[in-house]
């Protein structure tokens with residue numbers, strides 16, 4: 001589903017991502033872990049197209065996308081969430097999900113008077129779909145509240161709902177557990193499992209090893225811009241190179 005090959009990214013001569021290669025099999029949930037500053041978020045940005053690699057290639061579902069803008073990668077089936085979700089605070093939960101719809105039929109064919117019926121039908125279908133997705137992530141009871149009233153964990157669920165609207169094949173999740181209370185974390189993990197059971201592939205940046213251990217069949221460990229190793233979470237947690245990288249990154 002995803003192939004990252006020899007990708008590098010430098011900022012003013014500093015190699016934040018240095019010759020990184022890995023692949024993610026269709027239908028899997030893979031973790032991307034490593035100490036702070038390892039290059040994980042930069043790697044996500046290179047996959048999503050918010051940054052252009054200095055070198056290397058990215059393939060999504062067999063399609064070379066490294067020269068394509070972010071919106072084309074979304075069309076190729078890619079979705080991503082952010083470490084700190086930024087919903088439209090004044091808009092309702094439901095509206096936030098609705099504006100994430102790929103198929104903004106109203107905008108595209110609005111000038112055509114004869115298409116008005118079709119637009120209305122499409123909008124109705126989108127609203128129904130948004131409402132189903134909002135219910136799926138357990139936000140049905142708060143769908144009319146402004147997004148700014150949601151807790152940190154609910155915002156993570158809202159982000160998940162927003163990306164689902166685009167019917168992605170591959171979802172990049174940036175720290176889904178960060179700032180989430182244990183009860184909501186359980187909901188988040190269950191929803192990820194359900195979405196994955198429907199065939200969606202995940203690559204997840206996460207520091208919470210409970211989530212990683214439960215969801216990720218494999219983890220890719222990064223440190224100082226490079227891939228240090230790959231394997232089962234329990235295996236990687238015992239790997240001396242991985243332990244060294246984490247200890248090296250910890251404050252003295």
Ligand SMILES: Nc1ncnc2c1ncn2[C@@H]1O[C@H](COP(=O)(O)OP(=O)(O)OP(=O)(O)O)[C@@H](O)[C@H]1O
Nearest residue numbers: 011015016017034035036037038039040041042043
């Ligand atoms: N736009 C930028 N300009 C300059 N340096 C950057 C930029 N983005 C990231 N870096 C640097 O690249 C390195 C990797 O950062 P990145 O955010 O990818 O790490 P990370 O593994 O996601 O860390 P964390 O777990 O703390 O989020 C860091 O040293 C960071 O300071």
